[in-house]
Amino acid sequence: MHTRWRAAHVLAYQNGHHALLREGEVVWQNDTIVHVGRGWEGPVDRDVDLGDRLVLPGLIDLDALTDIDHLILDSWASAETGPGLQWSRAYAARSRDVFTRAQRKVVREYALVQLALHGITTYMPIASEVHSSWAETFEEFADMAETSRRIGLRGYLGPSYRSAVNIVDEDGRRDLYFDEERGRAGLRDAERFLDHSEALADPLVQAALLPCRVETMTPELLRATAELARRRGVPVRLHCLQGTVERELVHRLHDCTPLELIERSGLFDTHLLIPHGIVIDRHPSVSGEDTGDLDTLVRAGVSVIHCPQTSLRYGDVLHSFGDYRAAGLNLCLGTDSFPPDLIRGMDLGVHLAKVVDGRADAAPAEAYVEAATLGGARALGRDDLGRIAPGARADLVAFRLDDIRDGVLDDPVRTLLLNGTARNATHSVVDGRPVLVDGTLPGVDIEALRAEAQALFATMRAAYGERDHKGRSADELFPPSFPAFDEAR
CATH class of the missing domain: 3.20.20.140 (Metal-dependent hydrolases)
Known part of the structure; x- marks a missing residue:
């Protein structure tokens, strides 16, 4: 199966180092990259236009x-x-x-x-x-x-x-x-x-x-x-x-x-x-x-x-x-x-x-x-x-750069590092298989997982008290940043 990503910015690999490819495309067959550049004329089973995003090696x-x-x-x-x-x-x-x-x-x-x-x-x-x-x-x-x-x-x-x-x-x-x-x-x-x-x-x-x-x-x-x-x-x-x-x-x-x-x-x-x-x-x-x-x-x-x-x-x-x-x-x-x-x-x-x-x-x-x-x-x-080049594994990640909160765009790599975070990631593939799709993980119940993790964090936090050499409780070891609001006042 051939998949193609097209994006405004691709950090490709050329002559032993990374190089910025503008309005580029990356094509992979199954788990391996077969084309980096423009003008792919071979078969495409799945075509993804990522628009203004920056594609980096995974x-x-x-x-x-x-x-x-x-x-x-x-x-x-x-x-x-x-x-x-x-x-x-x-x-x-x-x-x-x-x-x-x-x-x-x-x-x-x-x-x-x-x-x-x-x-x-x-x-x-x-x-x-x-x-x-x-x-x-x-x-x-x-x-x-x-x-x-x-x-x-x-x-x-x-x-x-x-x-x-x-x-x-x-x-x-x-x-x-x-x-x-x-x-x-x-x-x-x-x-x-x-x-x-x-x-x-x-x-x-x-x-x-x-x-x-x-x-x-x-x-x-x-x-x-x-x-x-x-x-x-x-x-x-x-x-x-x-x-x-x-x-x-x-x-x-x-x-x-x-x-x-x-x-x-x-x-x-x-x-x-x-x-x-x-x-x-x-x-x-x-x-x-x-x-x-x-x-x-x-x-x-x-x-x-x-x-x-x-x-x-x-x-x-x-x-x-x-x-x-x-x-x-x-x-x-x-x-x-x-x-x-x-x-x-x-x-x-x-x-x-x-x-x-x-x-x-x-x-x-x-x-x-x-x-x-x-x-x-x-x-x-x-x-x-770690590279986007023919013969490399198809491990890729795309970051959006079109949010107004990311500011104006100059060099896409510097703009992402200075103004963005990893939460700008929208798509990823590992060994050619989609992992992150439009900012989501298909098949994962994020809200249920978040609730379970919060409950387990409470269990983890409470256990600190039993390990302390002075026998202090978790609340004593981890005081709040500010005192609680006194509703009686």
Whole structure:
């Protein structure tokens, strides 16, 4: 079957980079693009005129929220309430799953629907293990794979696992609570999912190893992860280099930096992706000088998943996007929190880079769009994603630019980033199959899903109180922005 999209603006791929095609068309047969340009004279079974829209390669989110977002609660925490959002030592010894398996399926569907509505076509999931009894399970991901296939997204999936959990002692000191057998069991679940994804034989379900944060991993579990990744030829994503607490805990336990711990484990010999990648030697909290960490990442072929929106919300920033890119490091993007809006994330990143580097051209819009498309494809080892060119997979997303609230139009890419959001997305296809159609997801009851998610958020919020080392309720941990109106006055 041949399908053609026609649009005022197409970000096509030509001569090794993106190029703007005006009044262009994209034609694909089944799952593969066969024509980009104008004047297609071949067969067309379905013809879609998108008008003034901008067609981009499908956006690749490699730290994609597949949860009900906790940032709406914890990004406002004070020095007094912040420690209460971690597990207490007592809770770690008796932890429980906040959600049932059926409820978790709803949470995953809600999150995946959000990705699709925001123009994401390929994703790697991230969720908060704080609501689990330990980490994620094979069963959860078998369920999520089915939901993802039904919606039509391309996922690189695998359950998270860890040897330890971040806790707070009664005196407020941060520490780790270890259960190494749970870590080993988690790795077995991850390997089981590798087998499961192979058995599915679905190009939209790819396997990956997704261990938790580096400080929660023992050296033994890191080495076992590296060995399994090499043996099975799958990518590894490890949250690392994202905060000073991580750095302090790793030094206390292993007398080295997180980067040194990764190198010792053998993970540099794998296809490694690191979300955030902020706190290295050049970060102001370390030495503020480049003493070789960036070069170490480049030589190891690591991809850094930059999440500008989430980093800013927690008060940090990359030092800097331009320097990482100039050094030859592959940068890709993640959202990591709600909304899963890579357009907002790219716009924030562009302007944060101006502040960090002190130049208006520190990180131009096109550099961020490349990270969200070509950078993500490189991180996954896929030369058939992240580009609109003959032979590439038909993963596309269209954004409207004709709303008066988007202002006047100059360059369509800059206009979208500066004036729009990912909610401008109206159409998407993944592997040639429609996902987002006129701003809707056929077959998904959005209103029912929204109501279910709100009820589950209330369950999630209430559970924070049982984990707090001081025993405070959720209402005490999360006070309102303003006091309630007193009707008696």
